[in-house]
Amino acid sequence: MEREQIAQLLEKYWQVETTVEEEKMLAEYFRGPDVPAEWEMYREIFSFYEQERKVKPGEGLEERIMERVRPRPKLWGAWWSAAACIVVALGISVYQRDTPTIKDTYDDPQQALAAVQKALLVASRNMNKGLHPLK
Amino acid sequence: MKDKLYRLALRLLLNGHDAEDVVQDVMIRLWSRREEWGQWQSLEAYCMTAVKNSCLDRLRRRQLPSVGEERAQDVNSHDKDPHEKMIAKETFMQIRKCMDELPQNQQLVMQLREVEGFSYNEIAEVMGISLDQVKVNLFRARNAIKKSIIQTESSWKENR
């Protein structure tokens, strides 16, 4: 990125007129090798924030949280995160999803009833075939 | 997300264990309210706000200033000569000192913007302040840091 552009962005930055994107550009520039001497101190500032971003909680915080939320048997391990990846695809809104319904074949309850009866009889007959083979 | 929550808590509480406790509590509370997730705009905003509030509560309840400061990382040292490394570390410490001495709201805005990259709207939501107040705090904080660095630099230059 051109020095001139960076200089302009820096001015905007101190005036709190930059967007998140522009700030990312500044951070990226200052990560690079060609920072002029008079801007060295700004590099330190952006570097400081980057260091801060690397701070992480102690090992196992995640596990401890999950244990409190829902204790699980230890042997799940990798299976657990594999299954979790599938859920990402489904998305969190899954419990709000409408279940798709298949259209009713009949509008007339009388006809529907006739169909139900027939179906029951077919099923029943087949069941008996299985229970008492005719052969 | 838990990392962002942790960093926020750490900035306020300055204690790693306490920060972890807060994060844990908030996540568990989040889980207990999972019925409401569908109604919320942002789970992250909820958690960040909850962490902030939880930390402020703790700070109010603390009788003494925070004991046992724990900082989780070292200065990232580049390939420089020892003198430069020392200066870099000095500058680094200077920035940190300046940050730590900023008013709380300015610190929070800096944490959320500079470190976590939140938008002004998101910051306003988490902190419960107006958009203008976010910008004012950011302005003051950024320029305070800039000023403290320039002063340090010039003092170093004078001492060489």
Added chain:
Amino acid sequence: MRYNKLLVVLGLLLVGAVSYAQDDAIGKFFGKYVEDSRFSVVSVSPKMFRLLSKVNWDTIPADLRQTVSKLQSLRIISTETTPFVFYKEALSKIDMKEYEELISVRDKNDNIRFVVKESGGIIHELLMIAVDNDGFTMMSFVGDIDLDKLARLSSSMDIKGLEDLKNAKRKNK
């Protein structure tokens, strides 16, 4: 993103607690072929079953009436095209962890299987999957199903009833 991992794990638990009414064996199969002209489909929804109770029951035998009144839905899908191929496909879609095999009939020309979904001693769903050279049919009854009653239904039928049934079956194909 750590955020997603945690959330996702919570989400997984959430998913486990949700039941998909239409995501069962026949639901998946249905969904795939409902628009396919090779298949004929019958669907009587829970809503329609509720309306059935208002219909004239006089001509219907008591045991049939009782059985119908306890049902919630009926879905039938059948085809005459490559019946054995679809039969295998339908079977493969049945999650045997959720369903238990009840009866199966296997002779030279046909294959009939009944599987059920049961919990707390009640049969919630009865699936019939049948195939022969003329066609393949899958039927799902959802509700409170009494197997004994169901079995007795056909044995109490007269010959005319059976004839009607045969004709109806041919008509539906």
